[in-house]
Amino acid sequence: MPVPGTRLQTPADSRRFAVSRRRFLQGSAAVVTGLAAANCRQNLAGPPAGGGSNDGALHIYTWANYTDDGLAQAFTERTGIPVVVDIYDSNEIMLTRLQAGGGDAYSIIYPSDYMVSEMLELDLLTALDQSRITGLENLRAQWSNPAYDPNNAHSVPFCWGTTGLLYNREASPGEPTDWNFLWDNQAQLSRRITMLDDMRETLGATLKSLGYSYNSNNPDEIEAAYNRLLELRPHIAAFKTTGFENELLSGDLSVSMAYSSDAIALTLEDERMQYIIPASGASLWTDTLAIPATAPNVDAAYQWINFLLEPEVASSAVERLFFATANQAAFDLLPADIQNNADLYPPDEILAKSEGIVAVNTASTDLFDQFWTEVTSA
Numbered sequence: 001m002p003v004p005g006t007r008l009q010t011p012a013d014s015r016r017f018a019v020s021r022r023r024f025l026q027g028s029a030a031v032v033t034g035l036a037a038a039n040c041r042q043n044l045a046g047p048p049a050g051g052g053s054n055d056g057a058l059h060i061y062t063w064a065n066y067t068d069d070g071l072a073q074a075f076t077e078r079t080g081i082p083v084v085v086d087i088y089d090s091n092e093i094m095l096t097r098l099q100a101g102g103g104d105a106y107s108i109i110y111p112s113d114y115m116v117s118e119m120l121e122l123d124l125l126t127a128l129d130q131s132r133i134t135g136l137e138n139l140r141a142q143w144s145n146p147a148y149d150p151n152n153a154h155s156v157p158f159c160w161g162t163t164g165l166l167y168n169r170e171a172s173p174g175e176p177t178d179w180n181f182l183w184d185n186q187a188q189l190s191r192r193i194t195m196l197d198d199m200r201e202t203l204g205a206t207l208k209s210l211g212y213s214y215n216s217n218n219p220d221e222i223e224a225a226y227n228r229l230l231e232l233r234p235h236i237a238a239f240k241t242t243g244f245e246n247e248l249l250s251g252d253l254s255v256s257m258a259y260s261s262d263a264i265a266l267t268l269e270d271e272r273m274q275y276i277i278p279a280s281g282a283s284l285w286t287d288t289l290a291i292p293a294t295a296p297n298v299d300a301a302y303q304w305i306n307f308l309l310e311p312e313v314a315s316s317a318v319e320r321l322f323f324a325t326a327n328q329a330a331f332d333l334l335p336a337d338i339q340n341n342a343d344l345y346p347p348d349e350i351l352a353k354s355e356g357i358v359a360v361n362t363a364s365t366d367l368f369d370q371f372w373t374e375v376t377s378a
């Protein structure tokens with residue numbers, strides 16, 4: 001049985017071309033323009049100033065690598081509705097943009113678990129009309145009644161994953177097995193590390209490296225994590241959620257904290273790339289589909305949700321984009337090499353050590369915010 005901190009599977013050569021193509025498509029401004037000319041525009045910036053996207057298109061605000069032209073085109077062919085995609089790097093960026101008036105710019109957003117809870121508290125999500133959704137029965141059983149959104153009343157689980165360390169075997173001073181690797185090797189790794197530009201993930205992993213919970217509400221523990229991250233700060237080349245891939249491939253970076261779905265795409269592209277789930281535990285997340293409370297074109301949003309719940313649609317997206325689907329019927333259609341990819345679908349004993357991020361109390365959120373601002377602007 002694989003153990004935490006160990007790479008779990010040899011890359012499948014057959015997947016490499018598809019992944020390289022995905023990275024090329026998503027990284028190329030020229031192709032982004034091409035997509036705009038077709039039916040799926042992908043923007044790395046936010047929505048147009050002034051918000052308000054009631055132009056008949058389906059405006060999606062999502063993470064990188066969760067949609068591609070294939071998905072958008074199939075949807076447009078089916079429904080006649082064009083798709084426009086804006087990308088965000090963290091739940092907090094998405095929340096800030098929605099609160100700053102972007103709530104009427106998007107029909108569909110992809111908040112993670114704890115962010116669904118936070119947005120519910122703020123009345124920012126539409127209560128879903130379950131009679132307009134088909135395919136919920138396709139979800140894996142553990143997502144039928146998630147704690148972050150009982151009965152999926154405001155969100156539909158889309159995919160899940162872990163957050164760990166992705167490294168270049170030829171450019172790393174050793175094989176990381178745990179978060180501590182970064183601190184223990186900080187001199188050799190200096191300016192060769194990237195951490196996620198994601199407050200709860202990065203401060204959470206630092207809490208974990210100290211033996212605390214991702215979800216600590218103890219101010220002393222949160223401050224200890226801040227100080228520990230501050231110690232590593234001079235050695236961190238950048239806080240990045242995307243855009244570290246080329247430097248990791250070239251060996252200019254040694255190790256990047258990464259979401260499993262992004263990491264796996266790289267491990268399938270180049271066998272020097274290894275992804276590990278840290279032995280002391282990683283975050284285990286679910287990303288969802290939700291409709292902002294003031295969304296335009298709600299009908300198109302329901303059509304998108306139903307489209308993604310179709311097993312054939314979901315499984316073909318997974319084959320190109322490599323996220324771990326929350327849809328059991330889609331999983332059943334996947335080729336065996338993806339189903340058995342233990343980086344993507346880790347065994348239960350590894351998942352047991354992982355921790356879901358949950359909403360912390362207001363005082364802790366303020367502390368996380370304050371320390372995150374200080375450490376990222378240091």
Ligand SMILES: NCCCCNCCCN
Nearest residue numbers: 063064065112259262285
């Ligand atoms: N490109 C895929 C990114 C996956 C992001 N999931 C975020 C989880 C945050 N806790």
